[in-house]
Amino acid sequence: MxxxxxxxxxxxxxxxxxxxxxxxxxxxxxxxxxxxxxxxxxxxxxxxxxxxxxxxxxxxxxxxxxxxxxxxxxxxxxxxxxxxxxxxxxxxxxxxxxxxxxxxxxxxxxxxxxxxxxxxNYRQQVVNSLAAALAFAQQIGFPSHALVAMPTADSPEPAAIVKGIVTESELREAVTPWLQRQGSVYLETDMRAxxxxxxxxxxxxxxxxxxxxxxSHCPQCDAPGFDVSDRKPGLPCGLCYTPTDLTLATVYRCQKCSFTQDRLYPDGIELADPAQCAYCNP
Ligand SMILES: [Zn+2]
Ligand SMILES: [Zn+2]
CATH class of the missing domain: 3.90.950.10 (Maf protein)
Structure with a gap:
């Protein structure tokens, strides 16, 4: 389908x-x-x-x-x-x-x-000089990754926010007035895709x-989106077979018909390391 x-x-x-x-x-x-x-x-x-x-x-x-x-x-x-x-x-x-x-x-x-x-590269920093602004830019992958400059982090005037800075001259233009006026400027990474x-x-x-x-389709009604909704702990200890907190099975659930299915050993192991066992390694 x-x-x-x-x-x-x-x-x-x-x-x-x-x-x-x-x-x-x-x-x-x-x-x-x-x-x-x-x-x-x-x-x-x-x-x-x-x-x-x-x-x-x-x-x-x-x-x-x-x-x-x-x-x-x-x-x-x-x-x-x-x-x-x-x-x-x-x-x-x-x-x-x-x-x-x-x-x-x-x-x-x-x-x-x-x-x-x-x-x-999500970062932000207050800088006090152009050199510090350039150093920050280098850390965050500028100029392939853009920067945002504003006077302070706390509720700046929208008009004072400069976004999409991708050249050194744009960066200089954006930070210099604030450095001159108040001695500092707030920089952050531009996270727009x-x-x-x-x-x-x-x-x-x-x-x-x-x-x-x-x-991933539901085995019962064939709707897509059949996916993990829950995990069941209880993977047995490799030494004493006591159930541990590690995952024994994931529960798949269909959002259309609510059909559920347990799938055992989602992490690819059938026994837990005894170090994870509350009985062997209390
Ligand atoms: Zn279904
Ligand atoms: Zn054990």
Whole structure:
């Protein structure tokens, strides 16, 4: 069953994300995508905080996809949304969580691909000289990766935010007035996709995850998106066979018919290292 045959998906983007998403969907699923002209995704939130994002990451992506579908009158919509911040376990390590959502109004489907990575240049810094600004630029992969400059991190005037800085002269022009006026300027990486090749790769990986899920069909009703919804611990200890906290099985669940299926040994091992056993290694 090919749900997407002879259909076109509208991709909600104005930051060139189609370069990461469209070729993969075309090659892997033979799914054609279009990008609406004049679609202002910045109305749904900007990284440079002029406009706050609507809801959480998934809600924001869903809104964008729905708005694009309405705009062009298609039943298949795509959107991506990224978030950046400290690693949940290692606070000094920046990380990038990307998602790509596919909405199918005809078949009432919502399938989401994810990528979580520490491969990001997401950084910010207050600098006190042009030399320090250039040094920061070098650290974050400038000029293939763009920069944003503003007087301070806290609620700057939108007019004072300079985005998309990709040349040394642009950087000099953006920071010099503030260095002269207040002795410092705040720099951060521009995370918009077309100005950040590292992020573009993360969006491509999230798209691959989406494709994997679209290819995974429910054994009962054949709907796509049959994927892991839960993990069951209890992998037996290799020495005493007591169940451990390690994963014994993943539970796959269909969002259409709720059919579930356990798949044993998802990590490729059938016995746990006794070091992980509460009985052998208390
Ligand atoms: Zn099903
Ligand atoms: Zn044991």
């Amino acid at each position: 090919d749900l997407f045959a002879h259909r076109v998906a509208v991709l909600a983007t104005m930051h060139g994300k189609e370069a990461a998403i469209a070729p993969l969907l075309q090659a892997e699923l033979n799914l054609k995508t279009i990008v609406p002209a004049d679609f202002n995704t910045d109305a749904f939130g900007t990284f440079t905080r002029e406009i706050k994002r609507t809801g959480d990451q998934l809600t924001a992506a869903r809104f964008k996809a729905e708005a694009a579908m309405q705009l062009v009158g298609e039943t298949l919509g795509l959107a991506s949304e990224g978030s950046f911040g400290p690693h949940p376990a290692i606070p000094y390590l920046p990380c990038n969580r990307e998602l790509v959502i596919l909405l199918d109004a005809t078949h009432d489907l919502e399938i989401v691909g994810y990528d979580f990575s520490t491969d990001t 077309m100005l950040n090749p590292t992020r573009m790769q993360a969006i491509a990986r999230a798209t691959q995850d989406l494709i994997r899920k679209l290819r």
